Amino acid sequence: MSVQSRIARLVPGPHRPALVVTLIIAIFAALFTASYSLAMANPKPHNVPIGLVSTVVTPAELKAALAEPPTTTFLVSTFPSTPDALAAIEDQRIYGALVDDGTAGTLYISSASGDSVARLLEADAPVIETRLGHPVTVMDTHPLSPNDPSGLVLFYVPLAAVIIGFLGAVQTRTHATKLTLRGELGWDAVRSVVAAFAIVLTIGVILRLMPLPFFPSWGVIALTMLVAGMTYNVFRMLIGARWALLPTWVVFVLISNPASGGAVAPALLPPFYEFIGRWMPTGAAVSAIRDLAYFPGHVHAEPFIVLGIWLIVTTGLYVTFRLYRYGAGAPGDVVNGAIRPLATR
Incomplete structure (x- = not known):
């Protein structure tokens, strides 16, 4: 029996609803996999807002230190003082901030604002140290619950x-x-x-x-x-x-x-x-x-x-x-x- 004749027997008979459901489920399975994969499989930072409090480090220098890989983009806003930068983190207008006086720096992150961004900034701390030529300490202003370290x-x-x-x-x-x-x-x-x-x-x-x-x-x-x-x-x-x-x-x-x-x-x-x-x-x-x-x-x-x-x-x-x-x-x-x-x- 040919494939066409088998389909012809299935479609008009009692198997039609099962065939329709099977095709719909197959389509939705593909859409489900594609949607979550596109959103979460390869997250790439783009226009991530961060802060800078410094009279010696420029926004361009900070962006250059964070530009790994090249597709990563950050929006650096300057703040007059550390409390102003911390207030912006608290209000979730920025994901983190670098406070630097030219001899030492503190990189403030906020895991609760976005653990994936916080981990990205923390991983870049050694690069920032190398570019600036002095130690940079990482501090988490809003850590996640110890029972939910990834924020899931x-x-x-x-x-x-x-x-x-x-x-x-x-x-x-x-x-x-x-x-x-x-x-x-x-x-x-x-x-x-x-x-x-x-x-x-x-x-x-x-x-x-x-x-x-x-x-x-x-x-x-x-x-x-x-x-x-x-x-x-x-x-x-x-x-x-x-x-x-x-x-x-x-x-x-x-x-x-x-x-x-x-x-x-x-x-x-x-x-x-x-x-x-x-x-x-x-x-x-x-x-x-x-x-x-x-x-x-x-x-x-x-x-x-x-x-x-x-x-x-x-x-x-x-x-x-x-x-x-x-x-x-x-x-x-x-x-x-x-x-x-x-x-x-």
Whole structure:
């Protein structure tokens, strides 16, 4: 039997759904591998902001000392004093700073701002010493938790939040098909709050993997979970329960997570990932949790605004589509995935 005849037998028969799923999974497997590999496999510093406090070392000299390999680029800003440079590190406007008086220098780094950049600067300290001709001491102003020396927990916590967030929405609507709109929204909120509590309790209190302030971190993680679940809910209303998980997976797993800046500092990500990461839910969650855990005196509003906008938009869209299709009552047509197209009632 020829290959064409075998395909012809498979496609029209009961094997067609399995064939379609297999092809889609193969495509998504390739996209998943490519996305994470492009973002994290070969991080290259570009336009990394650092500071300089010195009357004898020029920004050009510092850039020359750090220009290994040649593709590495740094943006050097001068500061009038050491406290000014340290304040810029605290505010996460720069990743590190060299303070040099011509006879000795101190290279301040901040592992919590980005462990990958901190390790890069620390590795360049011997080169700086050689170029300047005097000792340079490395000091970490914001070290990571000793139980998380690579800072990966900062990546895993938001990653878990978004995945559990949309999978929780999937399971709730699969097994609780008779909920009203109010019931659906209520359980979305309760599920997010309970699961976020479990994460913070486990990571911050029991295992002590990183210094999570309990209530603020609980709120950020719950908000992230709720955003992920609401995003799935929107796609479920638009294209139906059968395929809604795929675009949700694209938004969070293929785009938002590798661009988050949790595993690799934003300054080391490719330009596309660096730009989009701060506006995606996972990137906003990483920034918010980093601020709360390691920079409590300099918490930025931007990640909270980003998460808030995502929640308002996705919830508004979901409620609008849900009311249009089923009203506020229980959507009986959802049973067994038999969801009508948006254009029909």
